[in-house]
Structures are given as C-alpha cells and as structure tokens.
Amino acid sequence: MKKIYYILFGFLLSLMVLSCGEKSKQDDEKLKSAPWEEVEAKANGTTVNFMMWQGSTAINDYINNYVVPSVKEKYNIDLQISGGQGPEIVQLVMGEKQANIYEGQVDMVWINGETFFQLRKVDGLWGPFVEQLPNASLIDFEDAFINTDFQQPVNGMEAPWSINQFAIVYDYEKVPNPPKSIPELENFIKQHPGTFTISNDFTGMTLLKSLLAELGGEPNVLDGPFNEKKYNQLSEKLWSFINDNKQYFWKEGRTFPKEQSKMNQLYANGELLIAYGFSEGGIEDKVLNGLYPKTTKGYAWENGTIRNSNYLGILHNSPQKSGAMQVINFLLSPEAQLKKADANGMDSNTVLAMDKLDLEWKDKFLEARKRQYGPTLKQLEVNAIAEPAPEYMIRLYEDFRKKVIEN
Known part of the structure; x- marks a missing residue:
C-alpha cells in the first residue's frame, strides 16, 4: 500500500511541476x-x-x-x-x-x-x-x-x-607613422621587434577578422553567411603571415596574452608600441586614470575595422x-x-x-x-566594416590555438 501511495504522490507532484x-x-x-x-x-x-x-x-x-x-x-x-x-x-x-x-x-x-x-x-x-x-x-x-x-x-x-568601433592604439611621439595595412605591419614589427602581439581573446580575434577582410581584398568580403571555402583560403594566408613573422612578436611569439587587460598593461609600460580595442580603442579613461600617456591616439585600419x-x-x-x-x-x-x-x-x-x-x-x-x-565614432565611420558571421570568430579561436600557439 505504501508503495502505491509513493507512486501516486510522485505522479501528482510531477503533474504539479508540469502545471506550474x-x-x-x-x-x-x-x-x-x-x-x-x-x-x-x-x-x-x-x-x-x-x-x-x-x-x-x-x-x-x-x-x-x-x-x-x-x-x-x-x-x-x-x-x-x-x-x-x-x-x-x-x-x-x-x-x-x-x-x-x-x-x-x-x-x-x-x-x-x-x-x-x-x-x-x-x-x-x-x-x-x-x-x-x-x-x-x-x-x-x-x-x-x-x-x-x-x-x-x-x-x-x-x-x-x-x-562602438574597433581601433588601433599607439603613442604618436614614439610611432609617428603607425601601420595601417598588413604589409606596413610586417615592416613595422621587423623594425620594432617585440613591440606587437595578438591577444588570445575576443579583442585579438576581432583584430584577426580585420586582417582576414584585408586578405580578402575588400572591406565587405566576409559579409553574408559563413563560407567554409572562403575561410580556409583566407585563414591559410593569415596563419602564414603570423607564423612567418611571430619571431618578431612580443616574447618572440612563444606566448600570447590571454586577456585585454594584459595587453593594456604591456602598452602602458612601453613593452608594446601597438595596442587595440573596442570603444574606439578605449583610450579616454586609461589616459584620465594615468595608465596611458596623453600622447596616445587611435585610428582605424585602412581596409576597415569592425563596428x-x-x-x-x-x-x-x-x-x-x-x-x-x-x-x-x-x-x-x-x-x-x-x-x-x-x-x-x-x-x-x-x-x-x-x-x-x-x-x-x-x-x-x-x-x-x-x-x-x-x-570619436564619427571620425572612424568611413573605415567601419560589419561583423562577419559568428562562425568566423569560433573558427579563428580554434585555429589560432592549433596553428599559431601550438605550432
């Protein structure tokens, strides 16, 4: 009898939960x-x-x-x-x-x-x-x-x-002519080894999306649904560029910052000459709080940065x-x-x-x-490009780890 009672009680309780x-x-x-x-x-x-x-x-x-x-x-x-x-x-x-x-x-x-x-x-x-x-x-x-x-x-x-829009950050007293394209970035890091890196986080992957768009030849090349063939072709060029040059990266490309705050600190103490971030670089509060020098400025990549x-x-x-x-x-x-x-x-x-x-x-x-x-957002809008489909970000995370960090 007790067994039947417990079964009925459990059944009624389930009905009550479902009803609620x-x-x-x-x-x-x-x-x-x-x-x-x-x-x-x-x-x-x-x-x-x-x-x-x-x-x-x-x-x-x-x-x-x-x-x-x-x-x-x-x-x-x-x-x-x-x-x-x-x-x-x-x-x-x-x-x-x-x-x-x-x-x-x-x-x-x-x-x-x-x-x-x-x-x-x-x-x-x-x-x-x-x-x-x-x-x-x-x-x-x-x-x-x-x-x-x-x-x-x-x-x-x-x-x-x-x-907001993604922007590149630099100190105009130290870097009068910052790089605005992949060829210019390659020349810059060879001339200033150890002063650039890619953060292994949302911010770093957003930079890679801008580089991927440049490798595709036009600002809007990544628009539309995720394209596997296009991603494979462009990302192969991207990984080649990074791996061919990571010896000139911060710490000779043996390690990569895991978060944006680390990047900010490296820029603030002068180890990095180039940083980047959303909110048009996120410069204002860092200057006002004394983290960044007052000679810090921000700009958009020539082919465009993500808005x-x-x-x-x-x-x-x-x-x-x-x-x-x-x-x-x-x-x-x-x-x-x-x-x-x-x-x-x-x-x-x-x-x-x-x-x-x-x-x-x-x-x-x-x-x-x-x-x-x-x-300001207005100053950067001429170089604004749209976010590509989310699969690009997911794949960049995976492949950056496999083909750069673990390579």
Whole structure:
C-alpha cells in the first residue's frame, strides 16, 4: 500500500511541476503583448539578476553607483549584479536546461555576436520583447550596425545598448607613422621587434577578422553567411603571415596574452608600441586614470575595422522578465544613455538617434563632455566594416590555438 501511495504522490507532484511550468510559459507569452502599464506593475518590487562582464572600472562604477540606485528609486527594483560573459552565460543556460530548471539564476545578460548565436541555437533567450519597450522608439532600427548582430537579424530578441568601433592604439611621439595595412605591419614589427602581439581573446580575434577582410581584398568580403571555402583560403594566408613573422612578436611569439587587460598593461609600460580595442580603442579613461600617456591616439585600419553594437537580452527561464524589461527600458532612456556617454565616465556611444529625441535631450547630448584623447565614432565611420558571421570568430579561436600557439 505504501508503495502505491509513493507512486501516486510522485505522479501528482510531477503533474504539479508540469502545471506550474505550463502556467509560467503562458504568463510569459501574455507578457510579450501586455500593455506597458501592466509590465511596470509586475516589475515593481522585483529582484532582477543581471550577468555582465565586469572587467572595466568605469562600467562597474556606472552600473553599481548609478544604475542600481536609480532603478531602486524609480521602480522599486533590486538589481543584483553577477560577473560573467559569453561562455559562462551559455554554460549556465545549457546547464539549467539540462536540469529542467524553470526559474533560473539570471534574468538579463549583456551579450552580442557569438553569444547571441549560441543562445539562439539552444533557445536560451526570451522574446521578442524590444518593441514593447517605450524607449525603443528612440532607436534607429534601420541602422544595419544596430539591427544586425554578426550577420544575424536581431528581430527584437535583444535590445541594443551601445555601439562602438574597433581601433588601433599607439603613442604618436614614439610611432609617428603607425601601420595601417598588413604589409606596413610586417615592416613595422621587423623594425620594432617585440613591440606587437595578438591577444588570445575576443579583442585579438576581432583584430584577426580585420586582417582576414584585408586578405580578402575588400572591406565587405566576409559579409553574408559563413563560407567554409572562403575561410580556409583566407585563414591559410593569415596563419602564414603570423607564423612567418611571430619571431618578431612580443616574447618572440612563444606566448600570447590571454586577456585585454594584459595587453593594456604591456602598452602602458612601453613593452608594446601597438595596442587595440573596442570603444574606439578605449583610450579616454586609461589616459584620465594615468595608465596611458596623453600622447596616445587611435585610428582605424585602412581596409576597415569592425563596428558593432552590444545588447541586453532576457534569458528564457528568467523568473523576473517584467523586471528585466523595466531595467532594460531604463538603460535605453535618454537619461541613462547620456550618463553612459560622459567621456569622463563610462564613455560609451549612445544607440539613441538624435533626430528621434526632443530638443531638450538633443541639446544635452550635444553639450555632454567630449573626448580629449580618443577618436570619436564619427571620425572612424568611413573605415567601419560589419561583423562577419559568428562562425568566423569560433573558427579563428580554434585555429589560432592549433596553428599559431601550438605550432
């Protein structure tokens, strides 16, 4: 009798869990078309967990000392921050899916490109939700650098947060004529051995994408779906160039920095004469904080450097989707975007279209503190190229390890 009782109890418990899961899915679907007032009401008093990269002091300060208190004051939302980027986010989602966890640890994530691609493959994102956000009306979704993420249509599954371009960084007193093409780079490293390297991270792989495009003969050669034949042909040339010249790299090419912060430090202490990075090189805060010399400048590669947007997404099993929507809507507000654009702060380009703002906010953006040292997005736009399909990045990571590091 006890055995039958336990079997029945287990069966009923399973039905209850399934029923709760089904109701949660139905509520989530309704939320996609709910009036914004209803979303706001549901968001009030929630705790929202935001997983993001925490490798920048300026970004952390913006989030912890401005965004967190603002959403608490304005919407009674407790915003909790946890560290994690691409691989950690994907691993979390896949682990929770395998464990059939209906209410996950994280609500919203900071992502783009490769991570967006991987999360979409496993149905890890919830949406579309972007059109529901009132402040989304202030964004120009006709802009291809916003509506497309690594050749993938965004389709409302992630909200654009910032837009930026990759730039090469140098000290104009030490390097009056920095290299702007592969032949010039080859001459430069031979003349200045040990002063250049490639970081084995997202930033270094982005540089390789620009070199790959140059080897293809035109800025937009990598546009469209991933092309295996094209990748093999161009990457063979790329690995030959690197391996033929890595004896002139930092540490004679025997080792490569694993993260951007190491690259920054090597440039700061003079070991490297050439560095690079997103946010138009990320120069301003490093000069203002005394890491980089005031003679630091940035520029785009002659054939072009990558311009892209980064985004905010909501995970499929977020327990507080309404709260996440409210936080994301705030992050897209003119107030929050203006604060984020301050050159003495986070120094991040707004995704808001100036012609969609009212005159008061437009004037505030025009009057905001501007950069003293780094180039602007506008100055680099003539050399902007789109991110190629995410498979290019995935393959570059794999092959850089196999054909350069382990070679």
